[in-house]
Amino acid sequence: MNNQNNLYSENTQAVLLLSTFFSKPKKEEARPLTAIEYGRFARWLHESSYTPSSLFHHFDEITTKWKDPKGKITADRLSGILDRKAAMGLALEKWQRAGIWVITRQDSEYPQLLKKQLKYISPSVFFGVGNKALLQQSGLAIIGSRSIDEADEQFTQAIAQQAAQESINIVSGAARGVDETAMLASLNAGGTAIGIMADNLLKAATASKWRKHLQNEQLVLISSFYPEAGFSVGNAMARNKYIYTAANSALVVRADEGKGGTWAGAKENNENNWVPLFVKQRSNASGNIALLTNGANPLELQQTSGPWLAKTLSAGQLINANNLQPNNLSLFE
Incomplete structure (x- = not known):
């Protein structure tokens, strides 16, 4: 060999x-x-x-x-x-x-929460770069459109910075828009992040925007697709479930009803009842309105200097069983 x-x-x-x-x-x-x-x-x-x-x-x-x-x-x-x-x-x-390593489903470094949720449909292998230990920290998944306005960007940054202050790990897809905004805001505030990528891990492993945080062991980037894979809609859609199941709560910043990866991921999460779903409340986005109507937890910034995000997420976990039962999924049927 x-x-x-x-x-x-x-x-x-x-x-x-x-x-x-x-x-x-x-x-x-x-x-x-x-x-x-x-x-x-x-x-x-x-x-x-x-x-x-x-x-x-x-x-x-x-x-x-x-x-x-x-x-x-x-x-x-x-x-x-x-x-x-x-x-x-x-x-x-x-x-x-390029510093890329490999973990399989049999390895102890493999994200155990994801494996527990997805069982035999969890990826057989993850390629990655950065701090493997972060893969066991779960945290808050922040998801949203690639195209966002200034209000969504500021909201995403503020939530991610609050998460960093409360030592809540960010899980996202490292894509342009909400994902990248959330990850960089947390990292620049001294927090940590897991980026679950659908393409171009090799390129990301050497990208200047991530390099410092990889070196500081604040960040891990992983992909279930080979490190030189180009973008495909199919891979991006398949990746959604990994973001949700590697976290213990999820926040949708912006979604369009009936289309796009953010909507598809929220739908899949609700159908499988993986984690409590939070949605940015003050939004005119059609997907946000529909998700909130269907029982997702509203989330807005709180005007306080103390810790509040972890309490809010914990409260959502308690009521999750009532909000996301299969008989309350008519929106997606």
Whole structure:
């Protein structure tokens, strides 16, 4: 095996091969398993007393026993996927030079709250850069549109700064608009943040706006997609659930009813009742109005110098069970 591959356990290598691209996909290449496919196959492996690395030693035995109910994960496809060790070694070497590390679902550093919520549909692997310990801190997810006005920007900054003062970790998507505004406001105020990215982790790992905070161990950036992945709507939508489930409360600053990733993420959260949902109350945004009408917790800045945000979030957790039951989801049906 490539020397770079030897830095990782056989199991980590197997998980990477099964679930990860190492460059821009080519038509003729075997495609790694999707998150849903990997979850289905990994569950069967576990129930059959195998690990992913067992494929290196008992491939014929496993593929003889395995029958994919969907007919997608065939022996030929698995063989092609596993025959990419050279490409994996080159990619891992390049990514490691930028400080990027890898954690799998079996690793203790993996975000445990997310894993508990999503179980077998949690990502098989996260690529990341920065302080891994932050992944266990949960916190407040702040989500919103890429295009925001001055009032939304000031609100986002003030909430994030208050969170920093109260040592509440920020979880967001590191995208332009609300996400980036919230993360940088918290970081610049001495707080911490988890950025869960849908694209271009490699570029972000060396970006000047994040570099100081990565060096100060205030920040961790992670992605379930390979570090050079470009933007896609599908990846961004898939990433929504990771932001919510890595946190213990969520705040929507601005959403448009019926469209966009912010609305889709709020809908998915409410359908699954992952975390209490707060929404900026003083807003003319159609999504904010609809979410509040449907029982989301209103949130506005409080004119006090003392701590108030943690108390507000805790109160929302107490009433969450009443507000977000399936019979109160008519807005999304």
